[in-house]
Amino acid sequence: MKGWRPSPPLLLLLPAVIVLAAVVMVPLLLSLYSSFTPFRLTRPETFWVFIGARNYVTILTSRDFWIAFARTVVLLTVALNLEMLIGLGLALLVEKASRGQRVLRTIMMFPMMFSPILVGFQFKFMFNDNIGLVNNALQALGLTDRAIPWLIDGNLAFIAILTAEIWSSTSVFAILILAGLLAMPREPVEAARVDGCTPWQTFRYVTWPFIMPFAFIAMTIRSLDVARAYDIVKIMTDGGPAGRTELVWTLVARTAYGDARMGMANAMAYFSILLSILFTVYFYRKLAAARTQIAAEW
Amino acid sequence: MDQNSLHRAGNKALRIVHGIGLFLAMLVICLPGIWIVLSSLRPTVEIMAKPPVWIPQQLSLDAYVAMFSGVGKGGIPVLDYFRNSLIISVTSTLIAIAIGMAGGYAFARYRFHAKSAMFLGLMLTRTVPGIALSLPLFFVFARLGIIDTHFGLILVYVALNVPFTIWLIDGFFRQVPKDLAEAAQIDGCTRWQAFWQVEFPLAGPGIASAGIFAFLTSWNEFALASQLTRSINSKTLPVGLLDYTAEFTIDWRGMCALAVVMVIPALTLTFIVQKHLVGGLTSGAVKG
Numbered sequence: 001m002k003g004w005r006p007s008p009p010l011l012l013l014l015p016a017v018i019v020l021a022a023v024v025m026v027p028l029l030l031s032l033y034s035s036f037t038p039f040r041l042t043r044p045e046t047f048w049v050f051i052g053a054r055n056y057v058t059i060l061t062s063r064d065f066w067i068a069f070a071r072t073v074v075l076l077t078v079a080l081n082l083e084m085l086i087g088l089g090l091a092l093l094v095e096k097a098s099r100g101q102r103v104l105r106t107i108m109m110f111p112m113m114f115s116p117i118l119v120g121f122q123f124k125f126m127f128n129d130n131i132g133l134v135n136n137a138l139q140a141l142g143l144t145d146r147a148i149p150w151l152i153d154g155n156l157a158f159i160a161i162l163t164a165e166i167w168s169s170t171s172v173f174a175i176l177i178l179a180g181l182l183a184m185p186r187e188p189v190e191a192a193r194v195d196g197c198t199p200w201q202t203f204r205y206v207t208w209p210f211i212m213p214f215a216f217i218a219m220t221i222r223s224l225d226v227a228r229a230y231d232i233v234k235i236m237t238d239g240g241p242a243g244r245t246e247l248v249w250t251l252v253a254r255t256a257y258g259d260a261r262m263g264m265a266n267a268m269a270y271f272s273i274l275l276s277i278l279f280t281v282y283f284y285r286k287l288a289a290a291r292t293q294i295a296a297e298w
Numbered sequence: 299m300d301q302n303s304l305h306r307a308g309n310k311a312l313r314i315v316h317g318i319g320l321f322l323a324m325l326v327i328c329l330p331g332i333w334i335v336l337s338s339l340r341p342t343v344e345i346m347a348k349p350p351v352w353i354p355q356q357l358s359l360d361a362y363v364a365m366f367s368g369v370g371k372g373g374i375p376v377l378d379y380f381r382n383s384l385i386i387s388v389t390s391t392l393i394a395i396a397i398g399m400a401g402g403y404a405f406a407r408y409r410f411h412a413k414s415a416m417f418l419g420l421m422l423t424r425t426v427p428g429i430a431l432s433l434p435l436f437f438v439f440a441r442l443g444i445i446d447t448h449f450g451l452i453l454v455y456v457a458l459n460v461p462f463t464i465w466l467i468d469g470f471f472r473q474v475p476k477d478l479a480e481a482a483q484i485d486g487c488t489r490w491q492a493f494w495q496v497e498f499p500l501a502g503p504g505i506a507s508a509g510i511f512a513f514l515t516s517w518n519e520f521a522l523a524s525q526l527t528r529s530i531n532s533k534t535l536p537v538g539l540l541d542y543t544a545e546f547t548i549d550w551r552g553m554c555a556l557a558v559v560m561v562i563p564a565l566t567l568t569f570i571v572q573k574h575l576v577g578g579l580t581s582g583a584v585k586g
Contacts, residue, residue, distance in 0.1 A: 007408075009404035009408035010404075012403055013404050015396075016398070016400070020460060023453055023454055028426065030437070090323055094320070107324050107327060109568055111327060112568065113565050114561060115517070115519075117536045118560060121539065123330070125334075125550055133329075133333055136350040140350065224421065230429050230521055234521075269430035280422060288414075
């Protein structure tokens, strides 16, 4: 091997690769293996029993799993779209403000500092049917005379979770889209206005293409940890009532630590990992496409 | 009314609508936080009151006093949790920054085989949901005997933070013109010297904000910490929050107080970095 020297970028990336391999890749391979065993934490010897794809068959034929999986996809789709729309609205509002933009931007980042578990407790507190702010306010305003069972009814609980999720993550979109708006050159907008575009046309054909890559950056960042929602749901309802808000992640946690069925839980976990990867790769490719488009225009 | 004043009135109406919209949006963002601070200062009787007491009759720091007065006197070992959180977050951040700087520099300054695939691959390790990762880690850590230790959690958080740190630092190094380091090298610096004396100081504020972002991730993480910690040896603040929940009841006031304690450091740090953070995220991603 004398005379051969590894290239500098390889050397520089080596520590990152080693750490990620040790803490993420190797454990994941281990869990891939154990997803083919009936491994239970309480009975270590089961780790060496190979049962083929039986765990996967059980999961794929399980109604509860598919419902949880579908609910997770729906939650993510609705949440990401709403976050994007509200974030865009917020960014436009702040950009139009003539004074105090710095302060507004700082306030806008506020939810980002809250730990997801804190967001969960906070909204559990506010949506509490008896002492929560939401019910108290609704009753005080005379909009309803009985306590709305926010976290007890399945559908309402879903809405409550969605609200918490949106509150905590919209700022990522708002901040990045605002950055896009501020970085945008002024001339095209003015030119469009002189040419007689309506405000909507100006936005749709001039502003939006400019800020689109920024929206995709936000989407990519967000999709990197969509599983944050686990913390929120775990605290607010823990999958209840009667499994009505069960997501893939809470199901995995329950199967693994509640029932101690590690093998089964690992098989489920692989589906949740797949889901996260799909979301990320999708937005990353969108980002790459938007980037080449921008590079061509700027 | 002539055309001119009609237009002016329309503009004014628009401005008012805009102001109201902005105010409402900011209110919604701030309200949960304000409510938590307020609730931590009110006696439990007032929080539980039916019909609700809107205007606080008496404010006190009782919840904080109780919290810090230690186990057995209505408190929780909050100082231990705080210390654990601080040790784990700071150490893992420093290591993640060191590794991230090397990686980010490689992505910003070199061309190499399968660069973008490599980048995506690193990012994908970050997408593994904490709860999914906790299953094998729990097993491995139990075997190695590093469950409920600072070391175990630090190791995990370093891995958690490295991909995103690389993304951010890559962006900050891109903002530093390549010519500067090259000029320094022509003037007789080695590449190593050029990096530390030219590029590093220029990218410094950005790297600091990447560090703070990593710190916040570790500070706030729950899914992994809740499985890999057991006792006051290594429990962090987010896990400690659960101490305020009993089977069917939650001590809302105490929880709100702990929440405030948890958020204040995060709040302060974010204010410091907010400007750089956005710059790093966007420049890395838009300029390719």
